[in-house]
Amino acid sequence: MVGVEVSVEGLTKSFGSQRIWQDVTLTLPSGEVSALLGPSGTGKSVFLKSLIGLLRPEQGSIVIDGTNILECSSKELYEIRKLFGVLFQDGALFGSMNLFDNVAFPLREHTKKSESDIRKIVMEKMELVGLLGAEEKLPGEISGGMRKRAGLARALVLDPQIILVDEPDSGLDPVRTTYISQTLIDINAEIDATILIVSHNINLARTVPDNIGMLFRRHLVMFGPREVLLTSEEPVVKQFLNGTMIGPIGMSEEKDEAQMAQEQAMVDAGHHAGGVDDVEGIVPQMKATPGMPFRQAVARRQERVRHIMHMLPENAQIAIHQSLGASRLDEGYLTDVDQLTYGTAIFERGVAQ
Numbered sequence: 001m002v003g004v005e006v007s008v009e010g011l012t013k014s015f016g017s018q019r020i021w022q023d024v025t026l027t028l029p030s031g032e033v034s035a036l037l038g039p040s041g042t043g044k045s046v047f048l049k050s051l052i053g054l055l056r057p058e059q060g061s062i063v064i065d066g067t068n069i070l071e072c073s074s075k076e077l078y079e080i081r082k083l084f085g086v087l088f089q090d091g092a093l094f095g096s097m098n099l100f101d102n103v104a105f106p107l108r109e110h111t112k113k114s115e116s117d118i119r120k121i122v123m124e125k126m127e128l129v130g131l132l133g134a135e136e137k138l139p140g141e142i143s144g145g146m147r148k149r150a151g152l153a154r155a156l157v158l159d160p161q162i163i164l165v166d167e168p169d170s171g172l173d174p175v176r177t178t179y180i181s182q183t184l185i186d187i188n189a190e191i192d193a194t195i196l197i198v199s200h201n202i203n204l205a206r207t208v209p210d211n212i213g214m215l216f217r218r219h220l221v222m223f224g225p226r227e228v229l230l231t232s233e234e235p236v237v238k239q240f241l242n243g244t245m246i247g248p249i250g251m252s253e254e255k256d257e258a259q260m261a262q263e264q265a266m267v268d269a270g271h272h273a274g275g276v277d278d279v280e281g282i283v284p285q286m287k288a289t290p291g292m293p294f295r296q297a298v299a300r301r302q303e304r305v306r307h308i309m310h311m312l313p314e315n316a317q318i319a320i321h322q323s324l325g326a327s328r329l330d331e332g333y334l335t336d337v338d339q340l341t342y343g344t345a346i347f348e349r350g351v352a353q
């Protein structure tokens with residue numbers, strides 16, 4: 001079963017007089033992996049909490065499986081929430097329970113399954129996140145990365161159709177971040193859930209999601225197929241993707257023109273602006289681990305992007321064409337008909353994910 005689509009329109013959220021973001025419109029395509037980026041404090045976590053109805057935006061709509069969760073009854077919201085699996089930043093595990101009991105918790109709480117069925121499901125999810133053998137450990141006895149994996153296993157036990165992940169990289173080194181990224185891709189391949197990852201990790205943004213959005217200065221700067229953001233000339237996007245000090249993002253989020261000019265002058269005079277060397281263009285997307293099912297999202301996204309191609313910026317169109325060409329090259333110049341015939345398998349192996 002393909003995960004459900006989440007459709008957000010004109011969403012605005014404030015706390016008292018503090019406007020967090022306004023008029024956010026985006027659709028998380030069903031069964032695809034999307035990421036929402038943005039500097040610290042731009043309200044990414046607030047957005048994620050709004051999607052599950054933990055926070056209530058004052059304007060707009062969030063339609064999930066045909067229900068606008070801002071207008072529905074609490075009983076309907078309860079039903080909609082069952083579609084979600086959520087991984088909070090710290091894993092949100094119960095400190096006094098071992099990992100097995102933590103992961104089993106939602107099953108014991110929300111289902112009438114027998115203990116032997118529960119054991120089967122828990123062990124299956126523990127294996128998927130690479131934690132087999134650690135069932136008896138307490139959260140305090142394991143690393144932050146393992147806690148995140150346990151949190152992810154727990155988010156999966158009720159077979160969610162939508163998985164929300166808040167900063168999977170926080171507190172992890174780059175290698176562990178890549179492992180957790182791989183796990184998220186594998187989960188998408190295995191259960192075809194709609195996934196939203198909130199993060200400010202550049203590597204993850206470049207290599208994991210099918211679609212990327214970015215929040216800045218209380219607005220959604222953009223949201224769309226990964227090629228759109230990764231080829232964007234928008235100063236805030238370029239600065240973010242390369243992690244430099246040059247650009248509109250400052251220490252406390254915003255800069256004025258004078259400060260920007262002063263910093264640019266320093267860099268022109270030879271001062272290091274920080275960040276990595278400029279990475280231009282698109283790096284290939286991560287693929288499911290060999291042996292996993294093909295990621296159905298890849299072919300679905302190709303098809304979807306084909307339909308909206310004419311509405312995308314030119315740079316993004318070129319990048320998409322190039323990656324399609326590269327996937328044909330990989331397969332020995334297969335025709336469109338061949339691609340349709342072999343469908344997912346070809347797209348999955350090509351760089352055109």
Ligand SMILES: Nc1ncnc2c1ncn2[C@@H]1O[C@H](COP(=O)(O)OP(=O)(O)OP(=O)(O)O)[C@@H](O)[C@H]1O
Binds near residue numbers: 042045
């Ligand atoms: N329950 C709340 N009541 C009042 N203000 C809140 C509440 N939750 C969040 N905020 C404010 O909303 C803003 C956005 O916070 P949020 O945690 O969503 O940012 P973020 O983009 O996830 O940041 P980070 O990347 O640092 O986690 C902050 O200014 C925060 O203080």
